[in-house]
Amino acid sequence: MGIINIKDLKPKMVLLGDIKDCRGRLLISKGTVLNEKYLKICRMWGVVEADVQGVSPEDLYASAINSFDAAAVTAAEQIVQERFCHNDMTHPAIRELVRLSTLRIASGRIPYLVETDQDDDAAIQRHKAELDRIRKRIPLNVNTAQYIGDTTKLSTLPAIYRQIIDAISKPSSSTYDIEKVIRMDTNLAARVLKIVNSAFYSYPSKIDSLSHAVNIIGTKQLSTLAVGINITSAFKNIPSEIINMKMFWKHSVLCGICAKVIAGYKNIQNTERMFVAGLLHDIGRLVLYNYLPIESLFAATTARGNHSLLTVAERDLFNFDHSTIGGDLLNKWQLSLSLEDCIRHHHDPERSKNRVEASIIHLADIMANVMGIGSSGERLIPLFKQEAWVQLGITPNTLSVTMEQAEQQLEDVFELIYTDEQTH
Ligand SMILES: [Fe+2]
Numbered sequence: 292m293g294i295i296n297i298k299d300l301k302p303k304m305v306l307l308g309d310i311k312d313c314r315g316r317l318l319i320s321k322g323t324v325l326n327e328k329y330l331k332i333c334r335m336w337g338v339v340e341a342d343v344q345g346v347s348p349e350d351l352y353a354s355a356i357n358s359f360d361a362a363a364v365t366a367a368e369q370i371v372q373e374r375f376c377h378n379d380m381t382h383p384a385i386r387e388l389v390r391l392s393t394l395r396i397a398s399g400r401i402p403y404l405v406e407t408d409q410d411d412d413a414a415i416q417r418h419k420a421e422l423d424r425i426r427k428r429i430p431l432n433v434n435t436a437q438y439i440g441d442t443t444k445l446s447t448l449p450a451i452y453r454q455i456i457d458a459i460s461k462p463s464s465s466t467y468d469i470e471k472v473i474r475m476d477t478n479l480a481a482r483v484l485k486i487v488n489s490a491f492y493s494y495p496s497k498i499d500s501l502s503h504a505v506n507i508i509g510t511k512q513l514s515t516l517a518v519g520i521n522i523t524s525a526f527k528n529i530p531s532e533i534i535n536m537k538m539f540w541k542h543s544v545l546c547g548i549c550a551k552v553i554a555g556y557k558n559i560q561n562t563e564r565m566f567v568a569g570l571l572h573d574i575g576r577l578v579l580y581n582y583l584p585i586e587s588l589f590a591a592t593t594a595r596g597n598h599s600l601l602t603v604a605e606r607d608l609f610n611f612d613h614s615t616i617g618g619d620l621l622n623k624w625q626l627s628l629s630l631e632d633c634i635r636h637h638h639d640p641e642r643s644k645n646r647v648e649a650s651i652i653h654l655a656d657i658m659a660n661v662m663g664i665g666s667s668g669e670r671l672i673p674l675f676k677q678e679a680w681v682q683l684g685i686t687p688n689t690l691s692v693t694m695e696q697a698e699q700q701l702e703d704v705f706e707l708i709y710t711d712e713q714t715h
């Protein structure tokens with residue numbers, strides 16, 4: 292009758308098709324009547340959906356939406372129509388995201404959408420004259436070398452990151468060498484230990500030493516994580532009227548966790564790398580907010596007025612967007628090429644050299660926007676590329692499962708990154 296999400300499976304349902312794990316191995320045969328034991332097997336093996344008799348995804352959505360107040364549903368549907376206006380509503384992934392978004396908004400789980408308008412209006416009033424001046428100079432002739440060029444503050448990473456990156460890239464480096472570098476910075480070592488003990492990994496027992504963490508997680512993975520979580524502290528002092536930094540990092544951490552979860556479904560090794568790519572995907576916006584705050588406010592105001600995507604408004608204003616300057620910054624920092632490529636192409640993964648990874652960040656960003664927790668300044672749902680969906684080869688039911696997992700991990704990981712970012 293219909294392929295439904297794992298969370299909707301109930302005992303006594305009858306399978307119309309085999310259930311397989313992510314590697315294609317048979318777990319439960321078709322015709323089986325489900326019971327608690329089978330449901331547990333499904334959860335254990337990360338099954339996301341099953342074909343069952345007598346229930347359709349449409350019926351389940353209808354009964355979920357009918358449990359909310361009719362006025363709240365109508366209002367939610369209107370917001371969703373506006374937020375997805377640049378997307379193809381007939382695409383199966385978008386259709387599912389629209390449903391998930393409607394349910395979230397109707398249930399009142401997206402507070403940020405309401406707050407942001409008043410803050411923006413106040414900032415626009417305060418900077419009216421400057422915004423008018425910018426309007427007369429479009430497109431702005433921005434030389435990015437001024438902000439991330441060789442002589443600028445952002446052009447180099449603090450020595451500790453350089454040492455970690457050098458230690459990872461030297462074939463002669465041992466686990467001990469890398470551990471030694473991380474240990475040199477006690478704050479860094481403490482953060483690494485905190486993250487390995489967080490919901491991000493959910494290890495059953497406590498990992499109480501750096502060497503234990505290195506052994507379990509692996510040097511490369513741990514170093515990637517160490518560099519990623521510390522880069523957040525390179526940006527401080529951005530005026531809060533331009534961007535709420537807490538909201539910015541929430542969106543970024545959420546994107547990172549979604550990317551890590553999707554990478555897990557795709558059997559990609561070193562999912563920490565995907566987390567870091569998600570964490571840093573919009574870092575170009577921080578360069579813009581930091582050095583061109585009023586221009587960034589102009590781009591946000593224009594996007595809002597025209598119902599266009601912020602990325603498009605950025606391109607119209609600067610002749611480039613945040614993904615380009617973000618990619619350039621990572622290049623300057625000499626981080627790995629695959630990380631740079633993911634960030635440069637998170638809005639156009641079809642142009643990436645590593646399409647699967649860039650597609651993961653592309654989708655993770657869209658999911659983080661749909662979830663409406665945090666924001667990097669974009670008010671609408673970014674344009675979802677059909678090519679990314681083809682590259683990923685996942686099913687629409689994977690989206691809600693990923694979102695649920697990401698939401699469970701979010702607070703734990705966010706607290707760790709954002710609190711430290713403020714005090715570092
Ligand atoms: Fe972006």
Ligand SMILES: [Fe+2]
Pocket residue numbers: 542546572573656667
């Ligand atoms: Fe984003």
